[in-house]
Amino acid sequence: MxxxxxxxxxxxxxxxxxxxxxxxxxxxxxxxxxxxxxxxxxxxxxxxxxxxxxxxxxxxxxxxxxxxxxxxxxxxxxxxxxxxxxxxxAGIADAAPPRLRGPRVKKGLPRPVTPDDAVNVADLVQANAAEDWIGARDRAVLLLMYGAGMRIAEALSLTAADLPLGERITITGKGGKQRVVPLIPVVRAAVEDYTRQCPWPLAGQTPLFRGAKGGQLSPGMVQKAMAQARAVLGLPASATPHALRHSFATHLLGAGADLRSLQELLGHASLGSTQIYTKVDAATLLDTYRNAHPREQD
Missing domain, CATH: 1.10.150 (DNA polymerase; domain 1)
Incomplete structure (x- = not known):
């Protein structure tokens, strides 16, 4: 061997x-x-x-x-x-690995962006794109992360078979765990706008979000587009695509969502992973999120 x-x-x-x-x-x-x-x-x-x-x-x-x-x-x-x-x-009955403790890692708090910044980034990414359909594509991906709490890999794993989007969608997350995620109107509209402009055929199990040459869109392209928009808006380096998922969780929790429901929406295996959002400063939550998800009103 x-x-x-x-x-x-x-x-x-x-x-x-x-x-x-x-x-x-x-x-x-x-x-x-x-x-x-x-x-x-x-x-x-x-x-x-x-x-x-x-x-x-x-x-x-x-x-x-x-x-x-x-x-x-x-x-x-x-x-x-x-x-x-x-x-x-090797056929060893006790398959436990060697007992060795790793270094202690201090878990940092999520660093969300405000609702306005989340939408401004998505809009600027669309405006700055080289082609209209690419701008619509990137905006749809970012709004799926902010409006539905998806990981970037989850958004990019969607296929044409998921169309047309309804009020909810079943997502397969880490470890193959599935969860049902609601989709607010502004998110569905962004995806529909992209599908109308996409020059590549969208059918069956082909990737929903396509790269410029027709292949599956890579996370790096979305991250690059957001980094450029972040610089223009003067946002910190922590304002990454994944920060939009943090923002989704933080803002909903600040608006009164309970931890168990949030755990299900995020696809966390344990409640402990969700509880970190309770440590974000309450004053910041109140300042950035006074009602339920404001983009549902758009």
Whole structure:
């Protein structure tokens, strides 16, 4: 067995068995590849013998290369999952990975934008686009994130089969977990405006949001467009596409949404992930969101 065989099996487990996102699969494969190289281990039996001291030494080398606490914590988590899988493939009854505590990572508070800034960014992205249909496309993606709380990967995973959009849509999020998300009129109108202008055929399971050459739109293109608009509007660097999802959650919570409902809307596996929004300053919430989602009134 070669290292390529090991990685191919691990990739199949991540994509098919665990249904991880493409981003997670890339990160987990990269971490596993580095471990295989440093340990000169290219079969399940040798991987299964990697213990805590060996893993600690590997992570120390990674830290010496300059990775920070957040990256180190993520990589350690990826390697623990990989080694647990290796132990199971080696036929070891106890498939638990080596016990090694990662660095403490202080979880920062979400940094939402105001409702006006969220819509202004989407409108400016549309106005600045090289072509009208591209502007309509990017505006629709950003409003899906702000108006429906979607992750960018979730918005870009929509297909033509999801059309026409109704008052709600079923989204498949992290770990294959499905949730039903309501779509307010302004969001549906933005998507309809894009579909009317899109020069590419939209049918069946083809991607809903298309790149300039007709392929699936990449997250980087949306992020680039928002970065340009952010600079023009004088917004902080934290005003990324994902900040629109934070804004959706923060504004709804400030308007009286209960945590359990918000958890379902966001697709969080645990309530703890949703509770972080309660820590955002209440005065800011009151100032930025005085009613239920204001864009529903547009």
């Amino acid at each position: 070669s290292a390529a065989d090991v990685l191919e099996t691990w990739q199949a487990e991540l994509t098919q068995g665990r249904r991880r996102s493409p981003h997670t699969v890339r990160a987990y494969l990269a971490a596993a590849s580095r471990l295989l190289a440093s340990q000169n281990a290219a079969d399940w039996a040798r991987l299964a013998r990697i213990d805590a001291p060996a893993l600690r030494l590997h992570m120390a080398r990674r830290r010496a290369e300059g990775i920070g606490n957040v990256s180190a914590a993520r990589e350690l988590s990826a390697l623990k999952a990989f080694l647990a899988f290796a132990r199971s493939k």
